[in-house]
Amino acid sequence: MTLSILEFNYVRRLVLDQSAIVLEEDKGYLVESRLLPLARREGFTSINLLVQKMQAEPFHGLHRLAVEAMTTNETSFFRDFNPFEALKNFVLPDLIARRSAERALSIWCAASSSGQEPYSVSMLIRENFPQLSSWKIHILATDLSTDILARAREGRYSQLEVNRGLPASFLVKYFQKRGCDWYLRDDIRNMVDYQILNLSNVWPALPPMDIVMIRNVLIYFGIETKKEILAKTRRILKPDGYFFLGGAETTFSLDHSYERAQFERATCYRIRKT
Ligand SMILES: C[S@@+](CC[C@H](N)C(=O)[O-])C[C@H]1O[C@@H](n2cnc3c(N)ncnc32)[C@H](O)[C@@H]1O
Secondary structure (H helix, E strand, C coil): CCCCHHHHHHHHHHHHHHHCECCCCCCHHHHHHHHHHHHHHCCCCCHHHHHHHHHHCCCCHHHHHHHHHCCCCCCCCCCCCHHHHHHHHHHHHHHHHHCCCCCEEEEEEECCCCCHHHHHHHHHHHHHCHHHHHCEEEEEEEECCHHHHHHHHHCEECHHHHCCCCCHHHHHHHEEEECCEEEECHHHHCCEEEEECCCCCCCCCCCCEEEEEECCCHHHECHHHHHHHHHHHHHHEEEEEEEEECCCCCCCCCCCCEEEEEECCEEEEEECCC
């Protein structure tokens, strides 16, 4: 490893304090491979000099960029497929029936990365529920990383990205090709409201949510952080709302106030009725 143990531990502590992401002791290669491009971009001749600069100074933009560089932004349209089938076939039809008086739905995609997840939700709604066009649909998408949020807002995807999970009919209908990239249509893009939100900090005031998706991010956190996030989610999820986690994540043994709900091949969580 190029970094000394002290430098490596400094980065681990910085990332833990700022994002709650736990970097195990064997993640030296990961830290180096993620920090090297940042060091080069910022004009450092080595990652040691980058880390030493951060060590010497109070938290500022460089530290933020280093933390963001350590996040994993892996995502895709309609990731894992089954949760979106559950949304289409069970969850949204149920909520549409329950909210027929107020004609409003609030959906939150936390840790939304480059936007494929919230845009999958907005395309799914547009495609399958034309009756919702006269409803107030609020899709909030949040992430820790300002850079990834800027990418998400832009709604621009490479050929490789649209090849992953997006049905061909949706590509034709909801995207336009300009140059080598695909741009999401403005009406679908504008359905999603992006905000910065660090799940491990105090959350800003959020409206009560009908659907919450916090997928493929809890895996990076320690047990206490997971418990805190599940408890905070419970406070903003409506009593009859639906909560989706990633395929490798669960509330089991962390928070007993949730119960599993199975919709064919998809698992989601609901607040347990006492
Ligand atoms: C693997 S992506 C998951 C994207 C999407 N939810 C999905 O399942 O495809 C994880 C995202 O979590 C974000 N993240 C990491 N730590 C976070 C934190 N403390 N608060 C909010 N977002 C965080 C990262 O910036 C990254 O975009």
